[in-house]
Amino acid sequence: MKDAPDQPHVAPTLFVPEPQCRPGDKPDFTGLVFPRAGDARRPPIDARAEDIHDLAYSLIRVLDDHGKAVGPWAGSLSDEEALAGLRDMLKTRAYDARMLLAQRQGKTSFYMLSLGEEAIACAFSKALRPGDMNFPTYRQQGLLISSGYPILDMMNQCYSNAKDPVKGRQLPVMYSSKAHGFFTISGNLATQFVQAVGWAMASAIAGDSKIAAGWIGDGSTAENDFHSALVFASTYKAPVILNIVNNQWAISTFEGVARGRAPTFAARGIGFGIPSLRVDGNDYFAVNAAARWAADRARAGHGPTLIEFVTYRGGAHSTSDDPSAYRPKEEFAEWPLGDPIERLKAYLIARKLWSEERHVQARAEIETEMVQLQKEAEKNGTLHLGPNPSPKTMFEDVYKEMPPHLVRQRQEAGV
Amino acid sequence: MPRMTMIEAIRSAMDVAMERDPRVVVFGEDAGYFGGVFRCTQGLQKKYGKHRCFDAPISESGIIGTAIGMAAYGLRPCVEIQFADYMFPGYDQLTQEAARIRYRSAGDFTVPMVARMPTGGGIFGGQTHSQSPETLFAHIPGLKTVIPSNPYDAKGLLIAAIEDDDPVIFLEPKRLYNGPFDGHHDRPVTPWKSHELGEVPAGHFTEPLGRAAIRREGRDVTILAYGTMVFVALAAAEETGVDAEVIDLRTLVPLDLETIEESVKKTGRCVVVHEAPKTCGFGAELLALVSERCFYHLEAPATRVAGYDTPYPHAHEWHYFPGPKRVGSALKAVMENV
Ligand SMILES: Cc1ncc(C[n+]2csc(CCOP(=O)(O)OP(=O)(O)O)c2C)c(N)n1
Numbered sequence: 001m002k003d004a005p006d007q008p009h010v011a012p013t014l015f016v017p018e019p020q021c022r023p024g025d026k027p028d029f030t031g032l033v034f035p036r037a038g039d040a041r042r043p044p045i046d047a048r049a050e051d052i053h054d055l056a057y058s059l060i061r062v063l064d065d066h067g068k069a070v071g072p073w074a075g076s077l078s079d080e081e082a083l084a085g086l087r088d089m090l091k092t093r094a095y096d097a098r099m100l101l102a103q104r105q106g107k108t109s110f111y112m113l114s115l116g117e118e119a120i121a122c123a124f125s126k127a128l129r130p131g132d133m134n135f136p137t138y139r140q141q142g143l144l145i146s147s148g149y150p151i152l153d154m155m156n157q158c159y160s161n162a163k164d165p166v167k168g169r170q171l172p173v174m175y176s177s178k179a180h181g182f183f184t185i186s187g188n189l190a191t192q193f194v195q196a197v198g199w200a201m202a203s204a205i206a207g208d209s210k211i212a213a214g215w216i217g218d219g220s221t222a223e224n225d226f227h228s229a230l231v232f233a234s235t236y237k238a239p240v241i242l243n244i245v246n247n248q249w250a251i252s253t254f255e256g257v258a259r260g261r262a263p264t265f266a267a268r269g270i271g272f273g274i275p276s277l278r279v280d281g282n283d284y285f286a287v288n289a290a291a292r293w294a295a296d297r298a299r300a301g302h303g304p305t306l307i308e309f310v311t312y313r314g315g316a317h318s319t320s321d322d323p324s325a326y327r328p329k330e331e332f333a334e335w336p337l338g339d340p341i342e343r344l345k346a347y348l349i350a351r352k353l354w355s356e357e358r359h360v361q362a363r364a365e366i367e368t369e370m371v372q373l374q375k376e377a378e379k380n381g382t383l384h385l386g387p388n389p390s391p392k393t394m395f396e397d398v399y400k401e402m403p404p405h406l407v408r409q410r411q412e413a414g415v
Numbered sequence: 416m417p418r419m420t421m422i423e424a425i426r427s428a429m430d431v432a433m434e435r436d437p438r439v440v441v442f443g444e445d446a447g448y449f450g451g452v453f454r455c456t457q458g459l460q461k462k463y464g465k466h467r468c469f470d471a472p473i474s475e476s477g478i479i480g481t482a483i484g485m486a487a488y489g490l491r492p493c494v495e496i497q498f499a500d501y502m503f504p505g506y507d508q509l510t511q512e513a514a515r516i517r518y519r520s521a522g523d524f525t526v527p528m529v530a531r532m533p534t535g536g537g538i539f540g541g542q543t544h545s546q547s548p549e550t551l552f553a554h555i556p557g558l559k560t561v562i563p564s565n566p567y568d569a570k571g572l573l574i575a576a577i578e579d580d581d582p583v584i585f586l587e588p589k590r591l592y593n594g595p596f597d598g599h600h601d602r603p604v605t606p607w608k609s610h611e612l613g614e615v616p617a618g619h620f621t622e623p624l625g626r627a628a629i630r631r632e633g634r635d636v637t638i639l640a641y642g643t644m645v646f647v648a649l650a651a652a653e654e655t656g657v658d659a660e661v662i663d664l665r666t667l668v669p670l671d672l673e674t675i676e677e678s679v680k681k682t683g684r685c686v687v688v689h690e691a692p693k694t695c696g697f698g699a700e701l702l703a704l705v706s707e708r709c710f711y712h713l714e715a716p717a718t719r720v721a722g723y724d725t726p727y728p729h730a731h732e733w734h735y736f737p738g739p740k741r742v743g744s745a746l747k748a749v750m751e752n753v
Pocket residue numbers: 137139187188189216217218219220221247249250251313317444473475497501504
């Protein structure tokens with residue numbers, strides 16, 4: 001054996017990544033370099049993963065700073081669809097605000113906002129068809145709202161009241177609706193991501209054209225289930241869209257801790273041979289166009305797509321969290337990709353389809369609608385004051401048939 | 416002596432351990448800069464630096480797996496799993512690896528690590544922030560399982576766990592973080608500062624693993640409890656007037672069988688209380704031991720009060736939680752069985 005060449009004596013040292021800014025610092029996003037709207041190319045839907053690696057490092061953007069939809073990804077939405085999209089996002093934001101207030105007033109235990117991320121779920125859902133299935137996280141309420149799920153039922157769920165569709169069993173925001181293509185939400189992170197792949201594999205086994213969409217946060221991509229999902233999706237060419245919502249934060253942990261030394265989350269797909277796109281998540285048009293591209297691809301039998309949506313978590317992680325302890329307050333306001341509602345609004349105004357006055361009016365209408373719905377929901381009960389589902393329902397659905405030991409326990413409980 | 420909440424006591428234990436031993440490292444999800452979602456590690460990164468206290472990616476198998484590697488190297492990792500409900504992705508590493516490395520290498524490699532995790536319900540956390548998985552650890556040869564019920568024990572036991580040469584699961588009853596909780600959820604919260612067990616020495620001390628504590632002496636019935644249920648048991652004894660001896664097990668493995676046996680032989684009756692589901696819960700093990708050891712001293716069948724065999728429901732938290740009323744009925748029942 002030959003001697004190894006002389007090495008300078010430098011000991012390894014543990015590298016612990018840190019976000020650019022902490023409380024008290026001036027927000028600084030200079031580290032993030034985003035291409036201009038319209039710059040990213042749009043490959044054909046049967047593109048091979050190895051031919052589009054650049055799109056995992058770029059950023060698909062359609063809405064520019066002047067309210068124009070530009071580039072090869074523009075044109076996926078009619079004027080009516082864009083107007084409906086604005087309304088969906090306004091509703092989602094208003095719904096969130098009502099329920100946050102309800103939690104603050106002690107009417108329920110917990111709540112989670114999707115503030116600043118509304119475009120992602122709202123625009124994505126428009127690329128799906130009835131029968132397709134989302135495997136969401138707790139921050140995709142926009143999927144339900146934009147696909148017409150009754151907001152009253154969402155409120156009933158958050159209140160765990162007598163009309164709660166999941167019978168008071170789950171924390172607020174943990175909705176479930178097979179009819180609306182919304183898989184029951186789990187509190188255990190990342191589990192749904194690989195389940196989405198299994199659902200899509202089943203559709204392929206059945207020779208069906210239905211597709212699945214998995215959802216995961218930036219932080220949760222560190223879980224094993226994320227990587228299992230990519231292997232299975234790649235191996236079996238599953239008709240699935242694997243969505244990573246990179247909202248920069250996982251509770252107090254900045255996205256760099258899960259990303260490591262890779263420049264983007266979209267780049268995770270490259271090693272698995274999965275076509276991967278990185279998309280401006282605050283751009284309703286870009287989200288919709290990327291989702292349609294991936295959905296068409298999946299339906300045509302070309303297999304999975306990984307999409308990283310870049311956005312910013314505008315609110316606290318949940319009502320149990322206080323972000324002022326770990327990030328500068330002004331970050332959201334200075335987020336370079338802006339506010340998804342403001343951006344779509346600017347587009348619609350530039351096209352003379354909308355105006356400031358109509359916007360104010362629409363917000364007021366939606367607010368009235370939410371207050372009305374909330375009153376109705378509260379007639380069905382709130383968490384602590386009730387009425388809640390009967391306590392005897394607690395023993396139901398553990399199994400299809402209640403086994404004798406549970407029958408006995410229910411009797412002992414006297415309910 | 417300083418007064419501490421359970422959170423402060425746990426933090427103080429890690430602080431003392433890190434101060435004394437440079438091999439002690441602390442990490443977990445949100446455990447670095449922020450100091451953990453329950454703030455147990457607050458200030459440790461600032462004091463000991465990013466190399467000894469840091470944020471982990473959200474991967475429980477990664478956290479436990481890297482802790483095992485560090486322990487094998489010679490460090491003493493004390494890692495945080497954000498909720499016991501989220502330890503399952505790390506369960507393989509804990510039960511099939513950490514637990515058996517000493518055995519399979521005949522002592523060549525060892526895993527002196529601690530995995531801390533908040534356990535139990537009572538905070539409206541729904542089915543994924545409320546579970547009590549202690550029996551899933553107690554069942555595994557090679558793991559020690561600790562569950563303190565108060566700040567004093569939390570600190571003494573945690574330091575002992577960190578200094579222990581085997582892997583220790585340290586379950587922190589989250590409903591007890593800020594005060595003793597007797598199950599009367601409609602009454603104002605009592606803070607630890609008005610409880611004698613909130614008095615905790617500032618410096619180093621240990622409480623040995625494997626020793627139970629008698630919280631209330633009594634002649635009529637022995638209540639075996641741990642964690643949150645210790646205070647529920649005490650309340651039930653007061654409210655029913657049954658002269659119960661309340662034993663706080665403190666560690667499930669190793670178990671202080673002598674204290675249990677002595678008490679049950681004295682009282683002739685035994686009620687086990689835990690929040691985890693009844694079937695195959697730790698109560699099953701305790702009743703089997705009591706039956707093996709104390710059968711001829713029993714004046715009534717030994718019984719259990721436990722969580723129901725359902726997932727932990729959100730709206731029905733207080734129907735599920737085995738509160739003082741349910742424990743009280745069990746006490747009366749064993750007393751009537753003369
Ligand atoms: C298996 C598991 N580990 C830890 C947690 C606790 N937890 C809940 S949300 C969260 C952060 C998730 O961040 P991210 O994936 O970025 O999603 P975001 O909340 O930003 O939408 C953590 C650590 C959990 N729910 N499940």
